[in-house]
Amino acid sequence: MGALPFRFFFAVTLLLTCALGFQSDELLLDDDEFGIEGGRSFDSDSHHQPPATATTSRKRFSDSASASDSKIQFPLQHAFGDSDFSDAGNFSARLKTWSHGGQTLTKLRFKRDPLTDVEQKNFQELLRGDDFYRIRLPSNVLSPPGREYIISSVKARCLPGDGLEEHFVIHMEGVNVLAVNYGAPGACPYPRQLKLPAKWSFKSYTVLKNSEQAPRTPIFAEDVLGGEEGDGEAVKPIEKSFWAKYWMYLIPLGLIVMNAVTQAMNMPDEQPGGQPGAQTQQQPGAAVQRGPSSGGVRRR
Amino acid sequence: MAMAIRVFLTLLLFLISTHLTSSLYEDQVGLMDWHQQYIGKVKHALFHTQKTGRKRVLVSTEENVVASLDLRHGEIFWRHVLGTNDVVDGLDIALGKYVITLSSDGSILRAWNLPDGQMVWESSLQGSKASKSILYIPKNLKADKDDLILVFGKGCLHAVSSIDGEVLWRQDFAGESIEVGHIIQSTDEIYVAGFIGSSEFYVYGLNAKNGELLKKDHTTLPCDTFGELLTISSDKFVVLDNMRSKILTIKIKNGKISYNQKPISDLIKDSSGQAVIVPSRLPELFALQINSHVLLIKVTNEGDLVLVDKINNVAACSDALSISEGQHAFAFAQHEDSKIFLFVKDVSDWNGDLLKESIIIDQQRGNIDKIFINNYLRTDRSYGFRALMVMEDHSLLLVQQGEIVWSREDGLASVVDVTTSELPVEKEGVSVAKVEQNLFEWLKGHVLKLKGTLMIASPEDVVAIQALRLRSSEKSKMTRDHNGFRKLLIVLTRAGKVFALHTGDGRVVWSILLHTLRKTEVCVHPVGLNIYQWQVPHHHALDENPSILVVGRCGPSLATPAVLSFIDAYAGKELNSLSLAHTVAQVIPLPYTDSTEQRLHLIIDINQHAYLYPRTPEAIDILQREFSNVYWYSVEADNGVIRGHALKSNCIHIVDEYCFDFRDLWSIVFPSESEKIIATVTRKSNEVVHTQAKVMTDYDVMYKYVSKNVLFVANAAPKARGEIGAATPEEAWLVIYIIDTVTGRILHRMTHHGCQGPVHAVFSENWVVYHYFNLRAHRYEMSVVEVYDQSRADNKDVWKFVLGKHNLTSPISSYYRPEVTTKSQSYFFTHSVKAIEVTSTAKGITSKQLLIGTIGDQVLALDKRFLDPRRTLNPSQAEKEEGxxxxxxxxxIISQTYITHSLKVEGLRGIVTVPAKLESTSLVFAYGVDLFFTQIAPSRTYDSLTEDFSYALLLLTIVALVAAIFVTWVLSERKDLQEKWR
Known part of the structure; x- marks a missing residue:
């Protein structure tokens, strides 16, 4: 976590430096950076001062966007088991209106109300019963609750770590909340053990997510022709080298040549050895003579 | 020795080359596959009386099929399947050689050549408003030497030339707000009659030559009318008043209207009950149905009504058939237990019967729905009659001389759902010899096969071999085989009939018309919804027969009560049936079975209750144990909401042990202004994944995300929901989601800009493949998304495995924060798609093929490797080695990979794959109007020899080799000896 503040300030400085420049690039950048690192739990709220100045500075310089930049808030509500929902905290964010009319949220921050004694008691009940802790968000942040509330829930036993730890991934489409992935930031092994948290405060991590673009279909002009002809296996056989193609002929040929060469080399050897009219002499002698000579060839 | 080796090598090469082929040879067609052609439930039937057509009957059906059937055998001469939206409204014959069909709400008129079914002409008729469509072919009505066809459709009357389909004139009635019901012809004038509202009766007279409006008359009837107007003769009509107590007779003379009315109670004393006019066209007569009686009432020339006869228990009446000048016959059928009595009577002479027959009909065919009659000249020159009957189960029968000449199971053209069942295990004591006839036959067969392999077979032998292969008794046996190729396909049809088809040859093993899905007073329009495997006995419960569950509903609306039927899969008998008090919105087969291997099912109704079946205390016990682990989801497509649910407690308001309340755990609300749900797909619950990890070319390991609780959702922009081309690329987009259905987490979300539906998708293992249209590229595309689990990605070190420090064996919970990465890629695909499915094998080792039902009603097998997101332009050597x-x-699109080869599965609606026991093979069943079944082996049959492997040849080879060894040995000995003697 040590690198986090550093990266944060780096982003801020980057933001300040290019605040004068290109509008759209800058926003995407800060959206990504803050989105992934998200809001802090309320005890580290002081870190959020710099981004606020960043936006004011932008307000000063970029006139088209500044008028449409507004701050909004929407509530988080929670329920214990099947109880009714009650307020649990507030999300605040900047609403960015784009020149083409689209609206997006940036710089999401989350402040959770501390749990009351009754809520703590309820939460302990949930932990004992291995029941669900449920939260809900409005589906439209401009006119809450929108069409319907977005509900999400988690087994309460997943949340206690050191304190209570939670992780929000809010899927947005413009100003609409599609879904919220809610749960523990890490693992929640099954079977879930009963474990009471050391302190009754939430440590929250929040991430905003927008839809990504699908990768484009690759288009190759030369393959289009092949595709239209309908022969899908248009993978041409790679031109093999001469050796690769004809090795099976070359090797025997080489052997024959070698054989012929050695035989040719043997001829002169054998001629002097077998010259003195030995043919008419007795067979064993010839056999003896033949043996070493062929051996000689082999040895060579 | 060298010679022996050479002989062996040649033979081996020969053997290998014969078995390494992936596509099919001509003579292999029909060995493992079967194809059945159907037409659907017959709506209209026409008998052609002229010479060449006498042996044929023309039909149009509810599956939008126009067909010509052989009257002798019931085979299809020709058949055309019109599109799903191209509903046939009228069928007739013009000029004695053309079949005329009117379809698509009276906007498309086509002429087909009668002998061969070639289309002669087609004309599209324009109109402005939706209306009833009427096809009327007048006799001898000519305009400029053209024989006219009169068509009323979309609020216009068209006169069309029967020679070339040209529209000669048209008269628009759209401005008159008249509901035209009838077209009447009188010499040179045409009358169009109809109602405005339900009591204003209008008649228009038109000139047949040019469509000029000649006269117009109207009258206001003294009361509102009920139901359709029925023609009695060319100028008389009858209709009921809205109290259904009076009969109105309307007469048109020279364009002038006059009417009479008569209470039904004047005709019959006991006239309580709802009267309905039977829509059978009889000359000077009409049939009125009250309760179970049918009254035949004659309309005299003065417009008086006279009761002719009263018949009880009439199931169906035919139209009148003109048999000779002035003589008309008409048929009706009566039910009595398992017998059907068929009567044919002369319309003018009511006393005698022209024909009276009793026919015994299988109870499983239900009641008679429709009846069409046709006459023929007997050998003794008297008239004989044959009747074509459409039954309750949509089957078609031809009855002649008191016997069923042929029958067609056309209910199978409308398959709703499919499941499979294993066949019984082969009992001991049934010897092989009994099945294989005898040893001599067996030997003869193998010798023939050997001849075929050695290519020394004569043409007659080839025919014999082919016949032998096709009717190999092995594949149609009624017992389980060790390869798992023989199964029962159990299909539910729209008629509410369940059929069991044998996978070997496609024959119907048993069929049952479910009484829960038959029309009753309580259950007026029952529909069959789904079919599930209820009990699949294995291990300890093998002595029980497997059974299946059929879930239905008493009507098309969700609010109608549910019905359940349990059927024995071997005997085809209904074991039990339940008419439930609650509704059915969703059926969830749970992954738990009780001690008799009955699967637990939850039925969710529309009032937020879940009901457990089977209703036994044992099932409750099992569910209580797993109570907190049952999750499911529901998709509200119209509303754009997906919800997740879990069980909460027993029902509070209903006193029922087996009823549970549930709660919503999560919800995803799609913004209605930008997204509409158009497709949702999940993984098959019985799918097996063999390898959880994928080794990349750089020896890196990727773990597949193989959770079963994933849902693929495709959403389209609201404007782009319609036809392709209705929206511009700027206002069309497609958003796809992969959602965990336990926690409602969105694992992946991606937008395709400029794309639109229809989306067809298939989800398997860790990947989803979907098909859609790209408006920018003007082409169809297919995309693949593969999901990999990053949380297990650290398990790469061998030492971790050795020391057991990996987390692979720890249970995985959905409440882990998912760390997934996805890879995706899109490809163009030429065809539009009707259905998409993936092969499934027993252990999931074999590579997968996508089965794509193309627009041409064929099934294309496409290797999954083509849809790999890791394909690159220039794969490295290592990547190439990986494939x-x-x-x-x-x-x-490689034409050899069409698994339907040259056949078409007309009207293709779905593809089902079932694993065989043999790992390499998957069974594929495609259904639509036709049925098609085959076995495919995506990686070839690497684990078995092919069915036509010649063992005799192998034996012969070995013998030859041994002989060759001896011969060469003797030869070499001899040579050695000679060498030594030299």
């Missing part, structure tokens, strides 16, 4: 195909922008 990565170089990247292309479009997917290949």
């Amino acid at each position: 990565i195909i170089p990247l292309t922008d479009s997917l290949p």
Whole structure:
């Protein structure tokens, strides 16, 4: 976590430096950076001062966007088991209106109300019963609750770590909340053990997510022709080298040549050895003579 | 020795080359596959009386099929399947050689050549408003020497030339707000009659030559009318008043209207009950149905009504058939237990019967729905009659001389759902010899096969071999085989009939018309919804027969009560049936079975209750144990909401042990202004994944995300929901989601800009493949998304495995924060798609093929490797070795990989794959109007010899080899000896 503040300030400085420049690039950048690192739990709220100045500075310089930049808030509500929902905290964010009319949220921050004694008691009940802790968000942040509330829930036993730890991934489409992935930031092994948290405060991590673009279909002009002809296996056989193609002929040929060469080399050897009219002499002698000579060839 | 080796090698090469083929040879067609052609439930039937057509009957059906059937055998001469939206409204014959069909709400008129079914002409008729459509072919009405066809459709009357389909004139009635019901012809004038509202009766007279409006008359009837107007003769009509107590007779003379009315109670004393006019066209007569009686009432020339006869228990009446000048016959059928009495009577002479027959009909066919009659000249020159009957189960029968000449199971053209069942285990004591006839036959067969392999077979032998292969008794046996190729396909049809088909040859093993899905007073329009495997006995419960569950509903609306039927899969008998008090919105087969291997099912109704079946205390016990682990989801497509649910407690308001309340755990609300749900797909619950990890070319390991609780959702922009081309690329987009259905987490979300539906998708293992239209590229595309689990990605070190420090054996919970990465890629695909499915094998080892039902009603097998997101333009050597195909922008369509080879599965609606026991093979069943079944082996049959492997040849080879060894040995000995003697 040590690198986090550093990266944060780096982003801020980057933001300040290019605040004068290109509008759209800058926003995407800060959206990504803050989105992934998200809001802090309320005890580290002081870190959020710099981004606020960043936006004011932008307000000063970029006139088209500044008028449409507004701050909004929407509530988080929670329920214990099947109880009714009650307020649990507030999300605040900047609403960015784009020149083409689209609206997006940036710089999401989350402040959770501390749990009351009754809520703590309820939460302990949930932990004992291995029941669900449920939260809900409005589906439209401009006119809450929108069409319907977005509900999400988690087994309460997943949340206690050191304190209570939670992780929000809010899927947005413009100003609409599609879904919220809610749960523990890490693992929640099954079977879930009963474990009471050391302190009754939430440590929250929040991430905003927008839809990504699908990768484009690759288009190759030369393959289009092949595709239209309908022969899908248009993978041409790679031109093999001469050796690769004809090795099976070359090797025997080489052997024959070698054989012929050695035989040719043997001829002169054998001629002097077998010259003195030995043919008419007795067979064993010839056999003896033949043996070493062929051996000689082999040895060579 | 060398010679022996050479002989062996040649033979081996020969053997290998014969078995390495992937596509099919001509003579292999029909060995493992079967194809059945159907037409659907017959709506209209026409008998052609002229010479050449006498042996045929023309039909149009509810599956939008126009067909010509052989009257002798019931085979299809020709058949045309019109599109799903092209409903046939009228069928007739013009000029004695053309079949005329009117379809698509009276906007498309086509002429087909009677002998061969070629289309002669087609004309599209324009109109402005929806209306009833009428096809009327007048006799001898000519305009400029053309024989006219009169068509009323979309609020216009068209006169069409029967020679070339040209529209000669048209008269628009759209402005008159008249509901035209009838077209009447009188010499040179045409009258169009109809109602405005339900009591204003209008008649228009038109000139047949040019469509000029000649006269117009109207009258206001003294009361509102009920139901359709029925023609009695060319100028008389009858209709009921809205109290259904009076009969109105309307007469038109020279364009002037006059009417009479008569209470039904004047005709019959006991006239309580709802009267309905039977829509059978009889000259000077009409039939009125009250309760179970049918009154035949004659309309005299003065417009008086006279009761002719009263018949009880009439099931169906035919139209009148003109048998000779002035003589008309008409048929009706009566039910009595398992017998059907068929009567044919002369319309003018009511006393005698022209024909009276009793026919015994299988109870499983239900009641008679429709009846069409046809006459023929007997050998003794008297008239004989044959009747074509459409039954309750949509089957078609031809009855002649008191016997069923042929029958067609056309209910199978409308398959709703499919499941499979294993066949019984072979009992001991049934010897092989009994099945294989005898040893001599067996030997003869193998010798024939051997001849075929050695290519020394004569043409007669080839025919014999082919016949032998096709009727190999092995594949149609009624017992389980060790390869798992023989199964029962159990299909539910729209008529509410369940059929069991044998996978070997496609024959119907048993069929049952479910009484829960038959029309009753309580259950007026029952529909069959789904079919599930209820009890699949294995291990300890093997002595029980497997059974299946059929879930239905008493009507098309969700609010109608549910019905359940349990059927024995071997005997085809209904074991039990339940008419439930609650509704059915969703059926969830749970992954738990009780001690008799009955699967637990939850039925969710529309009032937020879940009901457990089977209703036994044992099932409750099992569910209580797993109570907190049952999750499911529901999709509200109209509303754009997906919800997740879990069980909460027993029902509070209903006193029922088996009823549970549930709660919503999560919800995803799609913004209605930008997204509409158009497709949702999940993984098959019985799918097996063999390898959880995938080794990349750089020896890196990727773990597949193989959770079963994933849902693929495709959403389209609201404007782009319609037809392709209705929206511009700027206002069309497609958003796809992969959602965990336990926690409601969105694992992946991606937008395709400029794309629109229809989306067809299939989800398997860790990947989803979907098909859609790209408006910018003007082409169809297929995309693949593969999901990999990053949380297990650290398990790469061998030492971790050795020391057991990996987390692979720890249970995985959905409440882990998912760390997934996805890879995706899109490819162009030429065809539009009707259905998409993936092969499934027993252990999931074999590579997968996508089965794509193309627009041409064929099934194409496409290797999954073509849809690999890792394909690159120039794969490295290592990647090539792994089997990565170089990247292309479009997917290949290789004509040899059509698993339907030359056949078409007309009206293809769905593809079902079932694993065989043999790992390499998957069974594929495609259904639509036709049925098709085959076995496919995506990686070839690497684990078995092919069925036609010649053991005799192998034996012969071995014998030859041994002989060759001896011969060469003797030869070499001899040579050695000679050498030594030299």
